[in-house]
Amino acid sequence: MATLLSRALDLLYPPRCVGCAAFGHNLCEDCSALLLPASGPGRCGRCGVRRDDKGRCPDCFGWRDLDGARAAFEMTGPARRVVHGLKFSGIRDLAEDMADALYPVAAQLSPSATFPIPLHPRRRRARGFNQAEVLFDRLGWPPAPGRLDRIRPTASQVGLSAGERRENVAGAFRYRGPDLKGATVAVLDDVVTTGATAGECARVLREHGAGRVYALAYARAPYRTPTSGASDG
Ligand SMILES: [Zn+2]
Numbered sequence: 001m002a003t004l005l006s007r008a009l010d011l012l013y014p015p016r017c018v019g020c021a022a023f024g025h026n027l028c029e030d031c032s033a034l035l036l037p038a039s040g041p042g043r044c045g046r047c048g049v050r051r052d053d054k055g056r057c058p059d060c061f062g063w064r065d066l067d068g069a070r071a072a073f074e075m076t077g078p079a080r081r082v083v084h085g086l087k088f089s090g091i092r093d094l095a096e097d098m099a100d101a102l103y104p105v106a107a108q109l110s111p112s113a114t115f116p117i118p119l120h121p122r123r124r125r126a127r128g129f130n131q132a133e134v135l136f137d138r139l140g141w142p143p144a145p146g147r148l149d150r151i152r153p154t155a156s157q158v159g160l161s162a163g164e165r166r167e168n169v170a171g172a173f174r175y176r177g178p179d180l181k182g183a184t185v186a187v188l189d190d191v192v193t194t195g196a197t198a199g200e201c202a203r204v205l206r207e208h209g210a211g212r213v214y215a216l217a218y219a220r221a222p223y224r225t226p227t228s229g230a231s232d233g
């Protein structure tokens with residue numbers, strides 16, 4: 001619901017589409033039509049990337065603690081612009097578009113608790129916000145029964161191999177709260193790439209009783225090579 005202030009600001013600084021710069025919306029209808037759903041035939045049912053030509057999944061064979069990943073769109077074209085618009089340009093209203101796209105994906109999982117993947121407090125201060133928390137707030141879901149914190153600062157995952165990514169985030173998270181008693185839980189982020197970060201969160205949450213743990217994200221970036229420009233998931 002637009003407040004009077006935000007309507008006044010819209011008049012002064014009308015939103016522009018992150019895809020084509022047209023005035024009026026954060027993501028216009030034409031650009032929305034170009035979003036590629038990260039589900040459907042030809043994709044791995046567990047992690048959502050396209051299968052290779054032999055029908056195998058190139059991405060999730062190394063996953064131990066994640067039961068799967070679900071995302072609304074492939075991390076390409078306008079979806080990439082949306083993710084970067086929120087994370088790097090701080091266009092928080094984009095979280096509304098992202099939340100709208102995430103509802104149906106999340107509804108299929110119906111997790112009983114969802115944890116936004118935390119940033120280290122130092123990183124959060126530098127950016128001014130955590131995009132996963134902004135997304136979680138827009139979704140309006142009830143807070144999880146406990147807290148997941150990042151207790152160790154980690155280097156960016158960009159440019160690291162899948163194994164290096166797992167090492168980079170090992171021991172970076174801590175859960176404090178009641179036992180999760182076999183619950184299905186989701187860890188939420190803007191993008192999921194190798195699942196290394198979500199997987200480490202999953203490992204910690206399993207130690208505290210989580211039954212199934214899924215990565216839930218607005219965009220699914222297939223992991224290919226350390227130089228493919230994948231985001232920090
Ligand atoms: Zn557009």
Ligand SMILES: [Zn+2]
Pocket residue numbers: 044045046047048049057058059060061
């Ligand atoms: Zn897979």
